[in-house]
Amino acid sequence: MFTGIVEILGTVSALEELDQTSSGGGGTSLTISDAQDILGDANLGDSISVNGTCLTLTEFDKTSFKVGVAPETLRRTNLGSLKKGSRVNLERAVSATTRMGGHFVQGHVDTIATILSITPDGNALTFRFQPRDPSVLRYIVEKGYVTLDGASLTVTQVQDGPGGWWEVMLIAYTQERVVTAAKKAGDDVNVEVDMVGKYVEKSVAGYFEGKAGGDFAMLEKMVSRIVDERLKSIGK
Incomplete structure (x- = not known):
């Protein structure tokens, strides 16, 4: 379980395709660096949200860690598009002392959405998204929560029906702390709707x-x- 409050941005430092006999079952192994701020209390087998996808820590040192991404996860998320040097949102699983600053997030991606447009509004940016699976629109409501690449964000507008979409606004503070702000129209994000x-x-x-x-x-x-x-x- 996560909160949707991104702790740090990590960097993909290596990608390795796994064969069918490995623990990844033919998926991909990701090594993520610049992660020292979340590894001080890490243990093998811990859950870490990588762009909103719950993955299991298989190796780590003081500054980097490794996770395996199964083929099914690659099909359902945007992790397959990551390259060496890609930045990713990172969050550790909640603990008994975690403050719930966002909302309850499982790290189970429901669908991928494409950025339709990015519109400046003062020092904020309004992003419009269209989901690959339009059925998720029934769970997205104005002023409700949606998780995009692991970040808990507030929905500002929703358009239901064929070609439906929703919008969120990223203030300047958030733009500096999530990967979405660096994306452009046509890029994809992982989406998890509010399970409530x-x-x-x-x-x-x-x-x-x-x-x-x-x-x-x-x-x-x-x-x-x-x-x-x-x-x-x-x-x-």
Whole structure:
């Protein structure tokens, strides 16, 4: 579990393709340097978020560490596009004393999104993203959370439907501390939606399937009643 608050930026110093007989099962081994600030309490087997992807520490020294990236992870994330010299967002897994400055992040990437545009707004930058899997849009709401390359960010606008997108704003402080600020239109980011929305959706669907045999007319009536009561209270 992570918070989505990026601790440091690391640098990919080596990439090695693994054969089928290795522990990586044909994936890739990444060596990430400039990581001394998060390795003081490290142990083999620890989880570290690399661009929002939960990976396992397999080797480390005082300044760098190594992780294996499985083929399935390469297919579902943007880690396969990393090169020697690429910068990555890094965060250690939460501990009992971690302050929850962001939101609950699992490090399980839901999809990849492409940057459609970057618009300056004073000293801030507004990024617009379009997901490869449009179904994730139902979990993204204005003023809600979304994790982009491991960074917990607030959604400022959402456009649902075909060709849907969402926007976030990076203030100057954040631009200096996450890899997204250095990206350009056409680049990809790893996306993890707020898991709270998934649990709510499943709970509500399960409740109405059990109570109404899958008939969502009951839900529609409930929503209509709440709206009517609200309108009446406004009219008083």
